[in-house]
Amino acid sequence: MERYDPHEIEARWQAVWAAERIFEVPNPRPGEDTSRLMYVLEMLPYPSGELHMGHVKNYTMGDVVTLYRRRNGYRVMHPMGYDAFGLPAENAAIRSGKHPAVSTRENIDAIRVQMKRMGWSIDWTRELSTSEPDYYRWTQWIFLRLFDAGLAYRKNAAVKWCPNDLTVLANEQVIDGHCERCGALVESKNLEQWFFKITDYAQRLLDDLAGVRWPERVVTMQRNWIGRSEGAQVVFRAQHDPAIELPVFTTRPDTLFGATFFVIAPEHPLALELARGTEHEAEVADYVRRTGALSAVERAGEKQKTGVFTGRHVVNPVNDEGIPVWVADYVLMEYGTGAIMAVPAHDERDFEFARTYDLPVRRVVVPRDGEAGDDAAYTAHSEHEVLVNSGAFDGLAADEGKRAVIEWLRSEGRGEGRVAFRLRDWLLSRQRYWGCPIPIVHCDGCGVVPVPDDQLPVVLPEVEDYAPRGRSPLAAAEDWVNVACPRCGGPGRRETDTMDTFVDSSWYFLRYADPHNANAPFDRAIVDMWLPVDQYIGGIEHAILHLMYARFFTKALYDLGYVGFTEPFADLFTQGMIHYKGAKMSKSKGNIIRPDEFIERYGADTTRLYTLFLGPPDQDAEWQDGGVAGQHRFLARLWRLVNETVDRHGSGIERSAPADGAGGDLVRKAHRTIEKVTGDIGQRFSFNTAQSAVHELVSEIHEAEAASGQQLRFACAIAVSLIHPYAPHIACELWQRLGGERLWDEPWPQADASLLVADTVTYAVQVNGKLRGQVDVAVGAEKEAVLAAARAVPNVAAHIDGAAVVKEIVVPGRLVNLVVREG
RNA sequence: GCCCGGGUGGCGGAGUUGGUAGACGCGGCCGACUUAAAAUCGGCUUCUCCGAUACGGAGAGCGUGAGUUCGAGUCUCACCCCGGGCACCA
Numbered sequence: 001m002e003r004y005d006p007h008e009i010e011a012r013w014q015a016v017w018a019a020e021r022i023f024e025v026p027n028p029r030p031g032e033d034t035s036r037l038m039y040v041l042e043m044l045p046y047p048s049g050e051l052h053m054g055h056v057k058n059y060t061m062g063d064v065v066t067l068y069r070r071r072n073g074y075r076v077m078h079p080m081g082y083d084a085f086g087l088p089a090e091n092a093a094i095r096s097g098k099h100p101a102v103s104t105r106e107n108i109d110a111i112r113v114q115m116k117r118m119g120w121s122i123d124w125t126r127e128l129s130t131s132e133p134d135y136y137r138w139t140q141w142i143f144l145r146l147f148d149a150g151l152a153y154r155k156n157a158a159v160k161w162c163p164n165d166l167t168v169l170a171n172e173q174v175i176d177g178h179c180e181r182c183g184a185l186v187e188s189k190n191l192e193q194w195f196f197k198i199t200d201y202a203q204r205l206l207d208d209l210a211g212v213r214w215p216e217r218v219v220t221m222q223r224n225w226i227g228r229s230e231g232a233q234v235v236f237r238a239q240h241d242p243a244i245e246l247p248v249f250t251t252r253p254d255t256l257f258g259a260t261f262f263v264i265a266p267e268h269p270l271a272l273e274l275a276r277g278t279e280h281e282a283e284v285a286d287y288v289r290r291t292g293a294l295s296a297v298e299r300a301g302e303k304q305k306t307g308v309f310t311g312r313h314v315v316n317p318v319n320d321e322g323i324p325v326w327v328a329d330y331v332l333m334e335y336g337t338g339a340i341m342a343v344p345a346h347d348e349r350d351f352e353f354a355r356t357y358d359l360p361v362r363r364v365v366v367p368r369d370g371e372a373g374d375d376a377a378y379t380a381h382s383e384h385e386v387l388v389n390s391g392a393f394d395g396l397a398a399d400e401g402k403r404a405v406i407e408w409l410r411s412e413g414r415g416e417g418r419v420a421f422r423l424r425d426w427l428l429s430r431q432r433y434w435g436c437p438i439p440i441v442h443c444d445g446c447g448v449v450p451v452p453d454d455q456l457p458v459v460l461p462e463v464e465d466y467a468p469r470g471r472s473p474l475a476a477a478e479d480w481v482n483v484a485c486p487r488c489g490g491p492g493r494r495e496t497d498t499m500d501t502f503v504d505s506s507w508y509f510l511r512y513a514d515p516h517n518a519n520a521p522f523d524r525a526i527v528d529m530w531l532p533v534d535q536y537i538g539g540i541e542h543a544i545l546h547l548m549y550a551r552f553f554t555k556a557l558y559d560l561g562y563v564g565f566t567e568p569f570a571d572l573f574t575q576g577m578i579h580y581k582g583a584k585m586s587k588s589k590g591n592i593i594r595p596d597e598f599i600e601r602y603g604a605d606t607t608r609l610y611t612l613f614l615g616p617p618d619q620d621a622e623w624q625d626g627g628v629a630g631q632h633r634f635l636a637r638l639w640r641l642v643n644e645t646v647d648r649h650g651s652g653i654e655r656s657a658p659a660d661g662a663g664g665d666l667v668r669k670a671h672r673t674i675e676k677v678t679g680d681i682g683q684r685f686s687f688n689t690a691q692s693a694v695h696e697l698v699s700e701i702h703e704a705e706a707a708s709g710q711q712l713r714f715a716c717a718i719a720v721s722l723i724h725p726y727a728p729h730i731a732c733e734l735w736q737r738l739g740g741e742r743l744w745d746e747p748w749p750q751a752d753a754s755l756l757v758a759d760t761v762t763y764a765v766q767v768n769g770k771l772r773g774q775v776d777v778a779v780g781a782e783k784e785a786v787l788a789a790a791r792a793v794p795n796v797a798a799h800i801d802g803a804a805v806v807k808e809i810v811v812p813g814r815l816v817n818l819v820v821r822e823g
Numbered sequence: 824g825c826c827c828g829g830g831u832g833g834c835g836g837a838g839u840u841g842g843u844a845g846a847c848g849c850g851g852c853c854g855a856c857u858u859a860a861a862a863u864c865g866g867c868u869u870c871u872c873c874g875a876u877a878c879g880g881a882g883a884g885c886g887u888g889a890g891u892u893c894g895a896g897u898c899u900c901a902c903c904c905c906g907g908g909c910a911c912c913a
Contacts, residue, residue, distance in 0.1 A: 221827080224825095300911060540908095614835070614836090
């Protein structure tokens with residue numbers, strides 16, 4: 001018998017699949033049945049290098065689902081593309097010294113070869129790359145539709161700036177005050193930038209999380225990121241000039257009577273103005289300057305809160321009391337109104353500040369029964385707390401008080417109920433070269449002018465020097481920048497910033513459905529047929545960024561009538577990372593496992609098997625060098641068994657076999673394995689245990705020497721059929737050797753329910769909960785018969801001897817527990 | 824600080840509605856085949872103890888401590904450790 005030679009088999013079958021075009025899934029034609037369409041999608045890779053093991057795990061998972069669903073009668077779209085614009089690709093290009101367009105294309109070519117070698121069932125006719133003009137033309141088109149709708153706009157704002165990558169960043173790309181990509185400490189800058197008005201969608205982004213089947217932790221992370229708070233906006237006015245309004249947002253309107261001072265952020269536009277003319281003017285100016293130079297991390301890291309008095313007071317609208325206005329950097333300009341009423345008795349931060357500057361503390365909420373101490377803020381506010389020192393509101397429970405105060409403020413025109421979100425608008429412009437050009441022309445006369453649709457795409461110009469300099473490298477391409485204003489024909493200048501890469505990836509899943517459309521990004525009827533994506537699979541690192549942006553785009557496109565659904569991804573599976581030598585694989589740590597080396601050594605099938613055998617797919621897993629050999633041994637054993645079976649007993653695909661004679665147990669095991677694997681792949685996404693089940697079946701085939709040829713051929717066919725989604729090459733080969741053809745078209749095997757149980761079942765017998773023996777009983781035996789058999793087990797008899805059995809528990813098919821009391 | 828995951832043999836892990844903890848794989852030990860090695864095949868492999876005749880039996884054991892239950896890895900409470908998210912968000 002020839003040895004298992006994965007390379008020969010894999011190359012041959014990949015050629016067959018390509019020739020038969022079995023991965024190509026065309027869109028249904030009018031009138032065709034669309035009830036069994038399914039869209040399986042994995043997050044597309046950045047072509048900043050070759051694929052790593054994380055990709056292999058991700059795409060193999062998607063492939064298992066795809067192959068499994070296809071054999072269950074679904075028409076599955078399984079596309080692939082490249083998130084080719086952006087910092088990763090550009091930085092890789094800078095490192096290699098090649099132009100990003102060149103290095104990106106080279107990387108894509110290399111990745112495509114790797115993907116084909118893995119045998120993933122990707123429909124290559126739908127392949128796309130976000131850096132190609134026929135794709136980004138439509139990214140620009142969508143940008144313009146959002147611009148028309150007022151959802152893309154320019155504003156001058158304090159923005160996050162990465163001093164290393166020399167570009168602005170979105171809030172979502174700042175982790176702990178550091179750049180998400182390079183780790184540099186992020187600075188704050190005042191710049192005019194482009195934003196998407198994602199905040200308009202905050203409530204819907206929150207509400208619609210209820211309708212998706214996503215991992216709970218991802219939903220929670222998005223909820224936290226959106227950060228909805230209910231409260232009130234309350235208008236305070238300057239005591240020296242009631243025309244100056246200073247609104248605050250508070251979640252605790254019930255504590256308004258406890259406000260003993262007022263704080264505004266150093267960046268607040270009124271900070272300097274308020275202090276003007278007071279003896280504190282110079283001090284305030286100095287403080288604003290000093291804190292402005294600090295990063296958010298430095299501010300938050302300060303041991304003690306700092307601030308200065310402005311010399312001014314504001315009037316508390318509930319009691320007309322004047323309270324001092326301070327400037328302090330513990331108040332953030334970006335949230336709420338940039339100003340707060342300080343209630344030290346009931347807010348930890350205000351309390352700390354009041355202690356530092358010796359400001360008064362006035363308690364207005366007390367526990368209904370019991371005392372609140374004086375050495376900390378008392379922050380509870382439920383039905384168990386009551387208001388005091390609060391005028392007409394005294395005696396109300398805190399939660400009622402909140403409503404009552406809001407109602408009073410509203411009726412007096414001094415405030416109103418308000419909801420605040422943590423979510424900020426998405427800053428989309430970048431001062432980098434390798435990105436999608438923003439299709440806008442600036443004209444002295446007309447202002448910001450969109451490039452007309454018929455002039456798209458605005459092609460990214462070739463420039464020699466694309467290194468980041470803090471302003472877009474595109475600005476240097478004078479010929480490109482200087483252009484006639486599309487509106488008035490006068491001199492105009494193109495927008496030179498490019499788009500954040502996340503814009504490109506916020507709609508790619510739509511383009512796959514209609515990838516060659518030259519007249520529109522996609523046809524609505526076609527995307528509505530395929531989407532939302534039935535199963536999306538990708539890394540947890542995109543829990544907020546990509547997944548939030550894609551949801552926003554989908555909702556905006558829905559509102560504009562371009563798609564008929566509001567959520568892009570119905571089901572999401574987030575995979576864990578693969579670690580190696582105790583750390584996540586990274587080039588800098590030098591603990592990379594290159595997939596190519598494994599394919600070279602063991603073949604694609606073994607590599608596919610092992611990445612899914614590591615552990616539960618949603619959890620991080622440790623790569624073990626030796627583990628791969630086990631999967632290879634398994635395939636070699638399967639190979640040998642099938643070939644031996646055919647040699648000894650002849651070929652022929654058996655779709656059933658009698659569960660009697662010497663091989664009866666084997667046949668039953670095959671049915672149980674179908675049941676187990678089907679549930680594990682189809683329902684549980686438990687890819688590791690599905691494999692274990694096939695291992696067990698193969699071991700039993702190996703041991704079932706006395707089984708009939710039909711029984712052996714049946715068991716082999718089931719093993720081969722079940723392992724096909726994991727190891728399609730060897731499975732197709734062995735299926736053919738067994739006498740079949742086109743395993744990929746073979747319906748998924750069905751377990752015969754009557755064969756899932758054996759004639760007898762082994763009961764565990766416990767005495768007082770301790771295992772004392774086992775006994776085989778006929779399936780379906782009466783409770784009394786089971787008990788009698790259990791009592792007859794010698795070791796059990798010894799343990800109940802001389803004691804009174806006070807309780808008998810029989811769990812059908814599982815165990816007996818005899819409860820005895822010592823006699 | 825708040826919110827999620829997770830903690831089970833030497834290792835990765837299984838244990839799906841509370842019902843025989845350790846499936847499957849790695850590693851290790853012993854044996855077969857071989858001049859030898861590799862490959863392959865067979866056996867053993869949670870710990871401690873007892874008795875060793877097939878191998879049997881006793882006790883302990885799933886981060887710690889309580890609890891509910893005939894019975895807890897699984898449920899409840901309190902706590903410890905690891906990983907992740909959010910965090911001066913008013």
